[in-house]
Structures are given as C-alpha cells and as structure tokens.
Amino acid sequence: MESLGRTKDIATQIKNPDLVKRRHRQIxxxxxQLFIKQGFHKTTTRQIAAAAGFSIGSLYEYIxxxxxxxxxxxxxxxxxxxxxxxxAMTRAAGGRNSLAEVIREYFLVCHQxxxxxxxxxxxxxxxxxxxxxxxxxxxxxxxxxxxxxxxHLVSTGDSPYLSERTIELxxxxxxxxxxxWTFRRWxxxxxxxxxxxxxxxxxxxxxxxx
Amino acid sequence: MESLGRTKDIATQIKNPDLVKRRHRQIxxxxxQLFIKQGFHKTTTRQIAAAAGFSIGSLYEYIxxxxxxxxxxxxxxxxxxxxxxxxAMTRAAGGRNSLAEVIREYFLVCHQxxxxxxxxxxxxxxxxxxxxxxxxxxxxxxxxxxxxxxxHLVSTGDSPYLSERTIELxxxxxxxxxxxWTFRRWxxxxxxxxxxxxxxxxxxxxxxxx
DNA sequence: ATTATCTATAGATCTATAGATAATGC
DNA sequence: ATTATCTATAGATCTATAGATAATGC
Numbered sequence: 001m002e003s004l005g006r007t008k009d010i011a012t013q014i015k016n017p018d019l020v021k022r023r024h025r026q027i028x029x030x031x032x033q034l035f036i037k038q039g040f041h042k043t044t045t046r047q048i049a050a051a052a053g054f055s056i057g058s059l060y061e062y063i064x065x066x067x068x069x070x071x072x073x074x075x076x077x078x079x080x081x082x083x084x085x086x087x088a089m090t091r092a093a094g095g096r097n098s099l100a101e102v103i104r105e106y107f108l109v110c111h112q113x114x115x116x117x118x119x120x121x122x123x124x125x126x127x128x129x130x131x132x133x134x135x136x137x138x139x140x141x142x143x144x145x146x147x148x149x150x151x152h153l154v155s156t157g158d159s160p161y162l163s164e165r166t167i168e169l170x171x172x173x174x175x176x177x178x179x180x181w182t183f184r185r186w187x188x189x190x191x192x193x194x195x196x197x198x199x200x201x202x203x204x205x206x207x208x209x210x
Numbered sequence: 211m212e213s214l215g216r217t218k219d220i221a222t223q224i225k226n227p228d229l230v231k232r233r234h235r236q237i238x239x240x241x242x243q244l245f246i247k248q249g250f251h252k253t254t255t256r257q258i259a260a261a262a263g264f265s266i267g268s269l270y271e272y273i274x275x276x277x278x279x280x281x282x283x284x285x286x287x288x289x290x291x292x293x294x295x296x297x298a299m300t301r302a303a304g305g306r307n308s309l310a311e312v313i314r315e316y317f318l319v320c321h322q323x324x325x326x327x328x329x330x331x332x333x334x335x336x337x338x339x340x341x342x343x344x345x346x347x348x349x350x351x352x353x354x355x356x357x358x359x360x361x362h363l364v365s366t367g368d369s370p371y372l373s374e375r376t377i378e379l380x381x382x383x384x385x386x387x388x389x390x391w392t393f394r395r396w397x398x399x400x401x402x403x404x405x406x407x408x409x410x411x412x413x414x415x416x417x418x419x420x
Numbered sequence: 421a422t423t424a425t426c427t428a429t430a431g432a433t434c435t436a437t438a439g440a441t442a443a444t445g446c
Numbered sequence: 447a448t449t450a451t452c453t454a455t456a457g458a459t460c461t462a463t464a465g466a467t468a469a470t471g472c
Contacts, residue, residue, distance in 0.1 A: 015449065039335060041251035044434060055452050060436060121393070122332050125249060140397060165401060169410050172398070176390045177383065183331070184382060187350060191375060200379050207417035225423065254460060265426050270462060 010068050013061045023062045026052040028076045031069050036115045040070055040123045070123060071131040077116045078138035084109040085145050092149075096158045100202050102149050103174060107201070110178040111194045117182040139175070146171035170205070177201050220278050223271045233272045236262040238286045241279050246325045250280055250333045280333060281341040287326045288348035294319040295355050302359075306368045310412050312359050313384060317411070320388040321404045327392045349385070356381035380415070387411050 014020050030051035034043040045066055049059040063069055088105030092098040110117060124135050150167045153159040162170070181188060181197055188197060224230050240261035244253040255276055259269040273279055298315030302308040320327060334345050360377045363369040372380070391398060391407055398407060 013450090019450085045436080046434080056435090057437080057453070058451050061450070064436090066435070118335075122335055125328075125332055136396065139394075165406075166410065168401060169398075169407075170414070172390065172394060173387065173411075173414065176386060176394070180382065180386045184349075184386070186346065188379075188382070191378060196375075197379075200376065201383075204380075204383065204417070207414070223424090229424085255462080256460080266461090267427070267463080268425050271424070274462090276461070 010062075010072065011064050020062060023052075023054075023058075024072055026054075027059070027062065027069055028072050031073050032076070032116065032119075035070070035073060035119055035123065040126050045069075067126070067128050067131070070127055071135070074120055074124065074127070074131075074135045075138070077113065077120060078135065078142070081109055081113060081117070082138065082142050082145075085142060089145055089149060093152075099149055099153055099159075100206065102146070103178075103202050103205060104198050106146075106174065107178050107181060107194070107198045110181050114182040114185055117179055121179070121183060143171045143175045146174045174205060177205070220272075220282065221274050230272060233262075233264075233268075234282055236264075237269070237272065237279055238282050241283050242286070242326065242329075245280070245283060245333065246329055250336055255279075277336070277338050277341070280337055281345070284330055284334065284337070284341075284345045285348070287323065287330055288345065288352070291319055291323060291327070292348065292352050292355075295352060299355055299359060303362075309359055309363055309369075310416065312356070313412050313415060314408050316356075316384065317388050317391060317404070317408045320391050324392040324395055327389055331389070331393060353381045353385045356384045384415060387415070 010024070012020050014023075027048065030053075031043070031048050034047055034051060045059060046056050048069060049056045052059070063072075085102070085106050088102050088109075089098075092101035092105070095101065120135070124132055127135060147167055150159070150162065150170060154162055154167070181194070192200070220234070222230050224233075237258065240263075241253070241258050244257055244261060255269060256266050258279060259266045262269070273282075295312070295316050298312050298319075299308075302311035302315070305311065330345070334342055337345060357377055360369070360372065360380060364372055364377070391404070402410070
C-alpha cells in the first residue's frame, strides 16, 4: 500500500514541515502493519518507533499521543480508497455501464485493501471523538461518489427515476457490500472468487436501477 | 437485553454448575455494558468484578482470562440474535410474504441490539483463535436461517428459481444489511427511520427473488 | 472437610516526558 | 543558536494468583 498520508492537524514539536510529512509517512507505514497484525491496543508505541526506524523519544516529537497514530493510519487508508474510487469514476464517467464499472473498481480496491478496511471497522471507536468524526466523514465522502454516479445515470435517462433517498441508500449499500467482502471473506472466499462476487453483487445492485 | 448465556467450555474452579451459570450471567451482564461504553481493552477486570458484584479474586474462579469474558459476551449476544430470528421464522413460516416478515423481524432485532452487534464487529478479532472461530460460526448459523427461508420460497414456487450460490449470497446480504443499520446508524438515522429503512431495503432485497 | 469468596500483591508492562547529546546553519 | 534525536525513567496501571477467611454440609 502506498501511503498517501494527508498530514494535518497533528501537533508536533518539529519545525521543518517536509520532515514532519516524511516521518508521519514512516510512522503510518510501520503502524499499519503492526495494527493489522496485533490490533491497536496490543501494539506498543515502542514497537511502532522501532519499526519506523527511530527512538521512542523521537516518535513523540511528531505526535502527542498514541491515538494520533491511529488517526494518521485511518486517514491514510481512506485517502487511498477514495483516490482509487475517484480515478475509477473519471475513467468510467458517462458510459451507460459506468455504474457497473465503478462498482467493479471499488470492489477490487476493497479486495486489495481487505486488511486495512477491516482495521477501520475494528478501531474507529478507539479514536478520540473529534477524529472519529473526521474518519466517519471520509466514509460519507466515499459513499458520495456512488451517489454522484447514480444521480448522473438517472439524469441522463440511463436508469429509471429513483428518489434521492433511494439513491442515497443504494450508494450506502454499494459501500457496505464492498466492505462485506473484507469482513466475511473468511467465509465467502470458500464459495466465490472476487470475480464471482463482483458479478453476482453487481447483478443484485443493478436490480433497482435499470 | 436478557442474557441467554449458553455457558460452556469456560474452565472454572467452582464445582456447583448452577452457581457457575448464575455467575457467568452476572459477568456477562456487567461486562456488556462496560465493553459497549469503553471497549474491551479499556475495561479492566476489576471494573467487571465490581459491576458484577464480587471481588476480583472471585471473578478469576469463574474464568481463566479476560478473553474468556469477551467470549461469554459475544456468545450471549449471538444467542439472543439467533433466538429472535428463529422465533420470527417459525411464526412467518410458509406464507408468501415470509421473507419480508423475517427480514423485518431481523432488522428490528438489529435495531434493538445495535450497540451489541457493533461490539461484535469491533472486538471479535481480540478473541483467541478457537473462540473467534466459534463466534464466526454463530454468524454463519444466523445467515443459515435466511438460506432456509429463501430455499423454501424457491421450492414452493413463491419465488423464481435461484441457484444455491445466489441464495447463499442473498442470505449474507440480508445479514449484513441488518448490521449496516448498526454501524451506519449515526448517518442513516438522519434520513431514515428504522421503518423507512426496512421498507426500502426489503424492496431492494426482494428484487431478485420475485 | 469442602467449597466459595476475599484481600493483598507479585510481576510485568506501557505511555509519555525530562534532560542530555548530536547535527545543522548562521 | 537552533533544530532534531536519543537514553533513561517517572508514574501509573493491569492481569492474574497466592494465601487467608468465611460459609456450607457431613
């Protein structure tokens, strides 16, 4: 996973902003792996510092609490999902099959980032309120992309009329059925390949919109 | 929430099985509240003992590790969901609308047990492997109820033919869209009441099966 | 005698910081 | 001089158990 950490709002003692950005990226890259393997609470700040390649003292120059690290990690994961889906959307924009294409790309992103998405489901509640809020907003922003695609289809007549609330809910369903592959994969992968899964769920999701 | 703890497999020093059952129930009832409020890791065994009404020493006569408590809690939650859905199924059995009825009852159970279901999503990975496996099996068992309902509809001709794998996936979708109400409620409840949600999702889920 | 419960604490961490040291730029 | 990094540790927990005490039944 490429780390697209949009370093922001995290208090630090260090003056050089580029250095902060670089170190934050190191912290995220180290912490993601450890959190996936051990969970947030069982991972120690020392382990993170060691994996990132500097001392515990230095670590605390770039963050003020362990929860800061969790926020950096969640934010980086959402940034990557969002950029993947946005790219897919501009590529697919317009075509009659754009919905199916966007779903496909999104599900593939979920497939590749299974562990990361699972981590967000598990640890979001460990964030302090103000950051939990930001992480949940990212979730809404990603869902918003699907709202746009659906609204466009309806406006061009490529899909029959759907009310705003139906579109909204459908967009949430797309989001969550992508996530479902990550948190039920231990079961689903016994019966379906990711390609099977995409095909069946697309059929299902397109039921209402055509 | 009534605690239907099916006390089992937890090693204990105490001889009297009824006492063990009663104490386990006390432990579960105390721990559920604390875990929901603070999360598993931030809750201490002392808090659980105090809330259950006995000492930390006694607590450890009835369990061998803190993870035992988490397992008892997850198991009790699944037992309650399962019994709710089973009841709904026998009640609705047969009728042409049985699927809609079962979905409705299930979604209402999810609505009532939002916090509990959320807890399972967050903490299942904190369980030792053998118990995580049991908790995941409960998830499959609950999904299996929906498989039965769907298979029955197809067999009586009340629904057009659906392949076994389509039925299986549909059943998972029902499970997860119920859960979605719990983990996106912070957003969804702004736009939809639980009744709106049930109505729209039922329409959506019945798309393929009629 | 046996079973259940309690108090007190061993032993093991873990986060976060203070203060010392090294590196960089004027 | 200023900025970045490191070592060492304060201070605060937390799980799990050992050993003492109370309650129950023969």
